Amino acid sequence: MTGLHWGILATGGIAHAFTSDLRTAGLDVAAVGSRSIDSARAFAEQYGIPHAHGSYEELVADPDVDIVYIATPHPAHVENALLALDHGKHVLVEKPFTLNEAEAGRIRDRAAEKGLLAMEAMWTRYLPHMVRIREILAAGTLGEVRVVSADHTQKISTDPQHRLNALELGGGALLDLGIYPVSFAVDVLGLPERATAFARISDAGSDAEVATVFVHPGGAVSTTVSSSRGAGANVAQIVGTEARIEIDRVWYTPTTFRVVGPDGTVIEEFDGGVDGRGMQFQALAAERLVAEGATSSDVQPIDETVAIMGVLDEVRRQIGVVYPGGR
Structure with a gap:
């Protein structure tokens, strides 16, 4: 493993499920960001996360975060993923990756430009x-x-x-x-x-x-x-x-x-x-890929996600x- 420090962007139900499985796998969760600081603090307290941020901008700017899990509703995925990539963070984007092919292509191209991993959180493929x-x-x-x-x-x-x-x-x-x-x-x-x-x-x-x-x-x-x-x-x-x-x-x-x-x-x-819900396997794959210097998943390549x-x-x-x- 790379020992990546995870940042959780948004605090809805899927973010809870994913973060619980990160903890099951013993992975490091460094920060959580929400549009509400109260929501972020409650989430951080529940999972023992050291940093809680009251905006997504603060989360992606956190120097302790290496990779961001995008857990917002899918219309916001493209904006949130590009924000994280522009701050030098790898991204694991909840499925569906975006609303359409054009938006998915924007994330793929920005990640390639930055030399960062962009991966769809199609967790089933990693089970x-x-x-x-x-x-x-x-x-x-x-x-x-x-x-x-x-x-x-x-x-x-x-x-x-x-x-x-x-x-x-x-x-x-x-x-x-x-x-x-x-x-x-x-x-x-x-x-x-x-x-x-x-x-x-x-x-x-x-x-x-x-x-x-x-x-x-x-x-x-x-x-x-x-x-x-x-x-x-x-x-x-x-x-x-x-x-x-x-x-x-x-x-x-x-x-x-x-x-x-x-x-x-x-x-x-x-x-x-398996232990937990099973969402930890995609996170373990992401950590492996980053350690290998990959910018695309070998299980579901980013070009396939876009297609x-x-x-x-x-x-x-x-x-x-x-x-x-x-x-």
């Missing part, structure tokens, strides 16, 4: 069961992979002011929930060559349910379903010509899976239990969702 799945795929155990399917469905408030429904906050099932299965499909099959999307739009104008069908290189197909109106099984499957992988509920968190042959024989079983935002842009174009200001 032990996903690491093992990529090893199985690389070994050719499944044969030729032909189909990937994954869902992310939750029952969330229908209040139009709720963050997940408010267009001004990038609300909708796609960016908050759909990013997981879309990123998973890209991880396994590569970026899609063709995309078709369908959605049900809520009264607030945001997408309540989204379904996608992607065609990937070689003709492999992926399907995803995301919903903020009902909780489903939340399982995933990778189907190859020689075997399949069945990932159990909840597939995007630490969980179990099986490799199953065409005749139903279980070839391998994996138990993915995935482009895929989500195309999905939004097809379902007719536009954020305020044409974003």
Whole structure:
């Protein structure tokens, strides 16, 4: 490890979850910043953080901070990430990385200019069961992979002011929930060559349910379903010509899976239990990358992050969702 000193930008629920897992992993959290000094101080007291700042500007200017975790709502990601990069800090940006491909490209380009790490906090990719799945795929155990399917469905408030429904906050099932299965499909099959999307739009104008069908290189197909109106099984499957992988509920968190042959024989079983929620693995990866002098993740390269935002842009174009200001 590099012994990086982490700064937490914002104090919402996801910041609490991430910081708790940083503590589980024994990593150093040097500072927290909020638009409210009272919120920052309460957060710092809860997690034993030495420095509390009443603005994001103060946080990124803190000389004790090496890397900043961006935990604001996604419309603010580009502004917050650029602010941190301009102060010489590496950034781990909550998913979705930004609202669109253009904003993601700005962060990528600024990080490259500064020689700093910019990485999407797609924590699922760094979990032990996903690491093992990529090893199985690389070994050719499944044969030729032909189909990937994954869902992310939750029952969330229908209040139009709720963050997940408010267009001004990038609300909708796609960016908050759909990013997981879309990123998973890209991880396994590569970026899609063709995309078709369908959605049900809520009264607030945001997408309540989204379904996608992607065609990937070689003709492999992926399907995803995301919903903020009902909780489903939340399982995933990778189907190859020689075997399949069945990932159990909840597939995007630490969980179990099986490799199953065409005749139903279980070839391998994996138990993915971990300490905490599992968000520490992306932080450990970020520390390793900084130690290696990398400016992009080897698990999810920054160019892929930007391209995935482009895929989500195309999905939004097809379902007719536009954020305020044409974003």
